[in-house]
Amino acid sequence: MHNKSLSELASDLKSSAYSSVELTQYFLDRIHQHQPSLNAFITIMDEQALAMAKVADEQIATGSAGALTGIPMAHKDIFCTDGVRTSAGSKMLDNFIAPYNATVVEKLNAAGMPILGKTNMDEFAMGSSNENSFYGRVKNPWDLERVPGGSSGGSATAVAARLAPVATGTDTGGSIRQPASLTGITGIKPTYGRVSRFGMIAYASSLDQGGVFGTSATDCALVLEAMSGFDEKDSTSSEQAVGDFSATLNNSLQGLKIGLPKEYFKEGLDSGVAKVIDEAIAEYKKMGAEIIEISLPNSHLAIPAYYVIAPAECSSNLSRLDGVRYGYRCENPENLQDHYMRSRGEAFGNEVKRRIMVGTYALSAGYYDAYYLKAQKIRRLISEDFKQAFEKVDVIMGPVAPNTAFKIGEKSDDPISMYLSDIYTIAVNLAGLPGMSIPAGQADNLPVGLQLIGNYFDEAKMLNIAHQYQQVTNHHQQMPTAFESTASNKGEA
């Protein structure tokens, strides 16, 4: 069952080949089986998942089911789930039971998708390797010595190891695309404003965007459509109509203009990764696409701009985590100052503290113009680069990350080298554009993702472009062999 597409699962459920309760139990078994080796989940929601599955089965029986009813999924632990711990991977929120549902959760609940659990992540989505979680590292199912990428590493691992058919993620600087690339699955971050941020614990508000992981573009299309849309509770969500993401999946790519930014193929890009990307581009050429070299001249400024804006916003966003109303509170504070310093000092991890300090500094009187304002100017230049590029091309392609999955611990003492793993993804967030990663092959037996960058609200077109590739290749169907076994084969990892 774990290798079936969402539409196959839906049709099996409709024909009563198995029930949603059985399907949900099947995935829960796989989660429990592989949790010790992968650590993809922070909270496994057996009881709630089965209760939701039961409701879904009733809807299927009465004929009121939709395309996703009864298909279980996982949510990144950054989305608030009513009555369930929502930790954002932090000790700070280890005791936090969310009193409400994020809009994304609300919409997918309404679509009838049982929640298997909450997936592991870098603390407050800060990280590119999932080594920054209070709940321990997540392992890459392709090689347990390696990281799955981050910050949505738990969701990516869960889908890559087929512990969940689909899972939500969030992407602030590459946190969906990079782990999708490193674990060999399909992941899409839509246009900023396409998916409501209400109930999604904020890291950097102007960059954060929810999205989805799946094993194919068709699966992602179904779930992303269900997640998307204007939300009156999020002033930054777009009123633009969502449309039908599945309707145009089979459109021809004849005459499609693909832009290759020359800055994305310079030194720093692993040759094995570059080869896989070249082959994928060749495949598109075969499908009738035209390849055009473009330039995004301000690309090299994306990382420095991001590491001013994101920390600045996070330093303010995380201020509410003060131990006064919820979350971690230190023992016996001597006074208010001591309460703040120890509660926050004891509950936040090092990377979170680093970014709070960087952001606080960047916003301080006397530094604001030199850092924050300058970074905003760079942000506009980067958006302008993309705007000009999209006057010439329909989609931009390139690598997602400069390397395949790296070893656990390899970069954890070197923040700069860690930050550079997002070098091809960050500009997309600064511009607010949609971005996607699709499996394009392997280098040294590790997955490599091809990045698709679309124009604003071009999600349907991107899914179409991804789907056409997946019609003529089978990279997306590859899964790590160690996890092919079913639940009866316990303890193999």
Place this chain on the structure above:
Amino acid sequence: MEWETVIGLEIHAQLMTKSKIFSGSSTAYGAEPNTQANIVDLAMPGVLPVLNIEAVRMAAKFGLGINAPVSQRSVFARKNYFYPDLPQGYQISQFDLPIVEMGYIDIPLEDGSHKRIGITRAHLEQDAGKSLHEDFAGMTGIDLNRAGTPLLEIVSEPDMSSAKEAVAYMKKIHALVQYLEICDGNMQEGSFRCDANVSIRPKGQKELGTRTELKNINSFRFVERAINIEIARQIDIIEDGGTVVQETRLFDPNKDETRSMRSKEEANDYRYFPDPDLLPVRISDDFIEAIRDTLPELPEAKKQRFMDEFALSDYDAESMTATRALSDYYEIVAKKSGEAKLAANWIMGNLSAALNKEDKDIIDSPISADMLAGMIKRISDNTISGKIAKDVFEAMWNGEGNADTVIENKGLKQITDSGAIETMIDDIIANNQAQVEEFQAGKEKVLGFLVGQVMKASKGKANPAQVNQLLRAKLKD
């Protein structure tokens, strides 16, 4: 040395929206602690603010009321600091792009002239909750009912040069926000609060002296006292060879002093930056015009109309439009009594004295506008004299009914029967021969004495003008 004072005021007016500025919680005052704080007010992880357009409309109204352009684009910014009653760890406010900029208001001075006070800006922001330090031994209680209530912060130019001017300005703004129906003006409940920036400089000097900011001056009386105390303190320091320190000072009305709260060095770096959760506020001309169409008559226009319609002097018209409630009251009395000037006199005189004495607002006056108009009518139709009217007024104040009832019950109807008055006059002339002779010898002044005697004999009920006239006629005989 002669000193000159420079004062600027920051007024926080709580806007009368039904729900909070960024959440759907009620803004009603006085509920059980924390019963009007939803997940947004509590700053739960993941929640987002959504702007209440009604607050924008009210701020725009204020802009029109102070002759200021309403910014077509204004931006919410975060003011970052930690405090337990500030759930987000930042206050959403406006910083470099406020919704209203560059307005003014004219205040009356004691010499009858007017002074124009510039209003630098007015911006929207959310209020914090309340920290309750009493009632919890060794702990602090937090009530977040007020957290997120919309405030309009109104910042003046440093255009005022005395405590009296500061009070006059504050009263003008207080009246305006109530005219506009954007703030209830209730100072006891904290709906209208004021901080003052005060500095002194040698007379004639251009550059400003070091200023201090005075907090907790939430009544007109306190503003005047606190500023005067602070001016004296600053003059003492400088004349003793010291320097004024830039700091925030708290006014203590019990000890009649201001004392240091925190110095500039201790002040927070608020790390303002545009709030990424909120879009810039864009206001169209249509939006402004729609608001302009709903504006009530503003104090200045009303004052002019009172001068035109009721022939009031500038001073009287200014007084009668000081607050919206007062102007409404006056207009009823003036129209119903048909005696506009007399109405103004009674309101400024006896009524306001009685209200002050019992610390009552005009809307709580036991004498309604209709009642006062009824009494004034009895003066103008000579049923009672102005003197007797004072007794009628007092009886009405004490709940003894309207003017006609009081006049009837107490038998205060004026004696206008000339026969009866002449009898009294004859008596007085007979008993005061010496004075009569003095008058006849040319001492005009003595007439007043004789009139007074007649009035006394009539127990005040004779018509003084009539007495005067009849007495004069008799004495000529």
